[in-house]
Amino acid sequence: MANGFLLPSETADEFHFRLAVGSCDRCSLVQLVDEVPAEMRYHGEYRYHASGSDGHRRHFADVATQFLEDELTERDPFLVEIGCNDGVMLSTIARAGVRHLGVDPATTVTRVAREKGVSVRNTFFDETSAAEIHEENGPADVVFGANTISHIGGIGSVLRGVRTLLSPDGVFVFEEPYLGTIVEGLAFDQIYDEHVLYFSVTSVQVMAELFGFDLVDARRTPLHGGQIRYTLARRGTRAVRSRVADLLAEEHARGLSRPDTLASFGQAVGRIRDDLRTLLGDLRAEGRTVVGYGAPGKCATVTNYCGIGTDLVPFVCDSTPAKQGRLVPGSHLPVRPPEAFADPFPDHALLFAWNHAEEIMRRERDFTRAGGRWITYVPEVRVS
Ligand code: JHZ
Incomplete structure (x- = not known):
């Protein structure tokens, strides 16, 4: 849930x-x-x-x-x-x-x-x-x-x-x-x-x-x-x-x-899952660190559907005190306060709260200045 x-x-x-x-x-x-x-x-x-x-x-x-x-x-x-x-x-x-x-x-x-x-x-x-x-x-x-x-x-x-x-x-x-x-x-x-x-x-x-x-x-x-x-x-x-x-x-x-429109949507979503898993696997193989940003409800769908566990993303930062200290449903990624994000900055941040991208990226501009990269996956997997 x-x-x-x-x-x-x-x-x-x-x-x-x-x-x-x-x-x-x-x-x-x-x-x-x-x-x-x-x-x-x-x-x-x-x-x-x-x-x-x-x-x-x-x-x-x-x-x-x-x-x-x-x-x-x-x-x-x-x-x-x-x-x-x-x-x-x-x-x-x-x-x-x-x-x-x-x-x-x-x-x-x-x-x-x-x-x-x-x-x-x-x-x-x-x-x-x-x-x-x-x-x-x-x-x-x-x-x-x-x-x-x-x-x-x-x-x-x-x-x-x-x-x-x-x-x-x-x-x-x-x-x-x-x-x-x-x-x-x-x-x-x-x-x-x-x-x-x-x-x-x-x-x-x-x-x-x-x-x-x-x-x-x-x-x-x-x-x-x-x-x-x-x-x-x-x-x-x-x-x-x-x-x-x-x-x-x-x-x-x-x-x-139309059913065929919905069926193509399902296939395209499958491709996003494959691309995201490949990217996270490659980053892990290169020894890069990835942290999740935001633990919105959406995060449970992505992590569970794509099979993203702590081996790929060790934790997620979220500003909601009621979520901190707990685990993302199903995938069990630990949720930590936003301060953990800068302690130290990871190489990449997987932006689960993509609908708040502008606000979050403005708040975390030190991360980008330090060379950090954002990963988004809607409507396609992108590193920016
Ligand atoms: P956010 C909610 O979905 C739940 P969610 C609900 N079921 C619904 O229907 C939809 O809205 C529409 C955090 N955050 O708004 C706060 C930061 O950590 O996308 C939230 O946990 N730092 C009612 O859960 C999460 O991200 C920040 O700077 O998908 C965003 O959740 C900001 C801006 C947010 O809703």
């Missing part, structure tokens, strides 16, 4: 599952074949903090400001966030004094949100909790989710819940990893237990219609290598932006949902 960072003493009991994706030939939604139960993924030990980078903090402050300006303008508006994590978005809404509720079962991270003045309900969002929230607070003008809606296998219950909770002219907005970016950019490390659903505009439109919504907007956003922010509204209540038709046409022209 991508966020199942474990203590060295816990390796004997580690949970494993088969990571495989399939696509539905009726609605074209790509999804995990086996889903790890949600209670095993989001709980009091959840270790991902969404505020962990400058880029994320800026992005979500902008999202909140946009909601305040465009959607939360009527008297006493109400916004609900599904999966509020450490309050990276809701803290701006809370500071503006706007009524809000974060719904998130992961008590570790929501404790931080509460410290920022965010109201939280520690539960999963589904049709039952949505009805309770509606009963207690009235309708929501906005229901938002970022990197959470794609985590929920029981998406039907979520959409039924949103239908109950949303005000007549409210919007359901969610931004999630985009199948188009994953397939085209060969970002295979986005595939892991937390990402149960891999949305495309095509599949989200089918999903919206099935549950009485229109997909009224779909726009690209930059996080995690390129995502899409979808806006759903009750059928017939809002004009549909032309961007939706443009993206649908683009997906159709690219054959994004």
Whole structure:
């Protein structure tokens, strides 16, 4: 499990599952074949903090400001966030004094949100909790989710819940990893237990219609290598932006949902694995040192799929205190604090947190100045 960072003493009991994706030939939604139960993924030990980078903090402050300006303008508006994590978005809404509720079962991270003045309900969002929230607070003008809606296998219950909770002219907005970016950019490390659903505009439109919504907007956003922010509204209540038709046409022209497109993606990913293993093996044979940089959820997929153990990469540095002193799930690379990176600098750094490349490379410019080289592997293995 991508966020199942474990203590060295816990390796004997580690949970494993088969990571495989399939696509539905009726609605074209790509999804995990086996889903790890949600209670095993989001709980009091959840270790991902969404505020962990400058880029994320800026992005979500902008999202909140946009909601305040465009959607939360009527008297006493109400916004609900599904999966509020450490309050990276809701803290701006809370500071503006706007009524809000974060719904998130992961008590570790929501404790931080509460410290920022965010109201939280520690539960999963589904049709039952949505009805309770509606009963207690009235309708929501906005229901938002970022990197959470794609985590929920029981998406039907979520959409039924949103239908109950949303005000007549409210919007359901969610931004999630985009199948188009994953397939085209060969970002295979986005595939892991937390990402149960891999949305495309095509599949989200089918999903919206099935549950009485229109997909009224779909726009690209930059996080995690390129995502899409979808806006759903009750059928017939809002004009549909032309961007939706443009993206649908683009997906159709690219054959994004076609089985042969997905099969070629699988083959290209296999080539990346071979190239990366060859490179790391050659560096080891030459006596060069390689350290991993960042222990994102993605790192579990890459290290396990490519067979990267401590023989090739002795440890990984990550700034998240909750991950330090633990092991990357499955591959068991030890996670150390960022200070270990410069003590001394390795010859090469394998950049697992490639979506934060600019921020990390700026922070670690002494490494490059000292002659250090970065290894990236999406969309191809490269040393720079
Ligand atoms: P990052 C998360 O994925 C988890 P992950 C989640 N499942 C999800 O859906 C996706 O986001 C979309 C570290 N770091 O943001 C911090 C440094 O060490 O790519 C993080 O552990 N130094 C909710 O886990 C990791 O890298 C730094 O300077 O793939 C980045 O994780 C910076 C900037 C980060 O998310």
